Amino acid sequence: xxxxxxxxxxxxxxxxxxxxxxxxxxxxxxxxxxxxxxxxxxxxxxxxxxxxxxxxxxxxxxxxxxxxxxxxxxxxxxxxxxxxxxxxxxxxxxxxxxxxxxxxxxxxxxxxxxxxxxxxxxxxxxxxxxxxxxxxxxxxxxxxxxxxxxxxxxxxxxxxxxxxxxxxxxxxxxxxxxxxxxxxxxxxxxxxxxxxxxxxxxxxxxxxxxxxxxxxxxxxxxxxxxxxxxxxxxxxxxxxxxxxxxxxxxxxxxxxxxxxxxxxxxxxxxxxxxxxxxxxxxxxxxxxxxxxxxxxxxxxxxxxxxxxxxxxxxxxxxxxxxxxxx
Numbered sequence: 484x485x486x487x488x489x490x491x492x493x494x495x496x497x498x499x500x501x502x503x504x505x506x507x508x509x510x511x512x513x514x515x516x517x518x519x520x521x522x523x524x525x526x527x528x529x530x531x532x533x534x535x536x537x538x539x540x541x542x543x544x545x546x547x548x549x550x551x552x553x554x555x556x557x558x559x560x561x562x563x564x565x566x567x568x569x570x571x572x573x574x575x576x577x578x579x580x581x582x583x584x585x586x587x588x589x590x591x592x593x594x595x596x597x598x599x600x601x602x603x604x605x606x607x608x609x610x611x612x613x614x615x616x617x618x619x620x621x622x623x624x625x626x627x628x629x630x631x632x633x634x635x636x637x638x639x640x641x642x643x644x645x646x647x648x649x650x651x652x653x654x655x656x657x658x659x660x661x662x663x664x665x666x667x668x669x670x671x672x673x674x675x676x677x678x679x680x681x682x683x684x685x686x687x688x689x690x691x692x693x694x695x696x697x698x699x700x701x702x703x704x705x706x707x708x709x710x711x712x713x714x715x716x717x718x719x720x721x722x723x724x725x726x727x728x729x730x731x732x733x734x735x736x737x738x739x740x741x742x743x744x745x746x747x748x749x750x751x752x753x754x755x756x757x758x759x760x761x762x763x764x765x766x767x768x769x770x771x772x773x774x775x776x777x778x779x780x781x782x783x784x785x786x787x788x789x790x791x792x793x794x795x796x797x798x799x800x801x802x803x804x805x806x807x808x809x
Contacts, residue, residue, distance in 0.1 A: 535563070535565060535745065535746075536564055536565065536745065536746050536747070536748045537564065537565055537566045537567070537568060537732070537735070537741070537745050537746070537747045537748070538559055538562070538564040538566070538567045538568070538595075538747075538748060538749075538750040539567075539568050539570065539728075539747050539748065539749050539750060540556075540559070540567060540568070540569045540570065540750050540752060541569075541570045541572075541749070541752075542569065542570065542571045542572070542573055542584070542609075542612060542752075543571075543572045543573060544572075544573060545573070545574070545575070545576040545802075546573055546575060546576030546577065546580045546581050546584055546608045546609065546612065547576050547577050547580040548577065548579055548580045548583050549580065549583070549584075549752075551752070552584065552587070552752045553583060553587050555750075555751075555752040556587040556588065556590070556591050556752070557587070557590070559591060559595070559750055560590060560591045560593070560594045560595060561594070564595060564750070565595070565596075565741055565745060566595055566596040566597070566598070566735050566739060566741055566745075567591060567592075567595045567596070567597045567598070567750075568597075568598055568599075568600060568728060568731045568732075568735075568747065569588065569597060569598070569599045569600065569612075569613075569615075569616055570599075570600050570602050570728070571599060571600070571601055571602065571604075571605045571609055571612055571613055572601070572602040572603045572604055572605070572609075573604060573605060573606070573608065573609030573612070574604055574606050574607065574608075574609060574629075574802055575606055575607030575608030575609045575610070575611070575629065575800070575801045575802040576607075576608045576609075576800070576801065576802060577608065577799065577800060577801070578608065578611075578632060578683055578687075578799040578800065578801045579799075580608065581607070581608030581609075581611040581612055581801050582611065584608075584611075584612045584615070585611050585612050585614055585615040585690075586615070587615070588612060588615025588616060589615045591615070592615065592616060592617050596617055596735055596738075596739040596741070597615070597616045597617050597618075598616055598617060598618045598619075598620065598731040598734055598735060599612075599613045599615075599616035599618065599619045599620065600620050600621075600726075600727055600728055600730075600731050601613065601619065601620065601621035601622065601625045601627055601713065601722070602622075602625070602727075603622070603625055603626070604625065604626045604627075605621070605625070605626075605627050606626055606627065606628060606629035606710050606802075607629040607630070607631065607800075607801040607802050608800075608801035608802060610627055610628060610629065610630065610691075610721075611687065611690065611801060613627070614690060614691065614694040614695070618723050618724070618731075618734055618738070619721075619722045619723050619724075620722065620723065620724045620725070620726050620727065620730050620731055620734070621713035621716060621717075621722045621724075621725060622713050622725065622726070622727060623712065623713045623714050623725050624712055624713065624714075625712065625713040626710045626711070626712060626713075627710065627711055627712075627713065627716040627721050627722060628705060628709060628710045628711045628716065628721055629708060629709065629710045630687055630688065630691055630705060630706040630707075630708065631684060631687070631706070631707075631708035631801070632680050632683040632684045632687060632799055632800070632801055633680065633799075633800050633801075633802070634676050634679065634680050634799055634800070635800070636662060636664055637664050638662075638664050638667070638668065639664050639665065640664070640665055640666050640667055643665065650665040650666070652665070652666070657669070657671060657672075658671060658672055658675055661675070662676060679799065680799065683799050683801075687706075687801065688702060688706050691705070691706065691721075695720050695721060696720070697720055701719060701720060704719060705719050705721060713725055728747070732745075732747070
């Protein structure tokens, strides 16, 4: 009986050691994959900035302030690339982040011909970014516009009252930390926020009018917050041309005398593990392959965590999304 017990204990020890070595092996493999991925896909390195190429920049998802992106675009402006094609597929984001990206693209176009291609969506802050290029091209069914600014916050004061919770606040002045989701919004707080929103809206409209050379009547048509298809946007002067990257290359040839046979190479703005899908997939497959599926499930859940994190946008928003179904 004791022999059986000793055998069971030894087997458990061996299983624990085997699991430990599996985990260590997986961690080493993931570190190696990340190192290789960074070396191959690091922002603005290697052949991606080689002389004689057209740099392809891709901007997707929610837009926030991003110092790494600014620095990468500044490096691109100083590179030997002949021109830049900026692909945008974004519903917007924070007004400050969109302004920062727009300003970076404006600096870029001072040294490189820069043409923007709308891949599906350039709305709100995404359209602010698009305004930083020399020329805007969009697909016929792409969406552009959504010129406007919003400020949203949840108000749970009625819910707290229902469950018997009261939030006590001591502040230096009535408008400090206002509006608050813990109490009804006062008329003074609402007015203060409205003034901020309308001031940012005036800035957005002025940017559109200046960059697109619109008269007041046309500006009024496009600045009511709605989105437009590429076809509609062309008629309203929100875009210059319909098409995709081929149209961008043709424009560079026509207007900037750039050889259409010039190679187009990706110029990556950032490089994080979460932005490298092939590494994420490989890590999950590796974990499953060595019998650590429970860890693989947690790695897979990182995609959900990142999606939630991206929704945590602070400040004024220049953001478009379709209305939720009732």
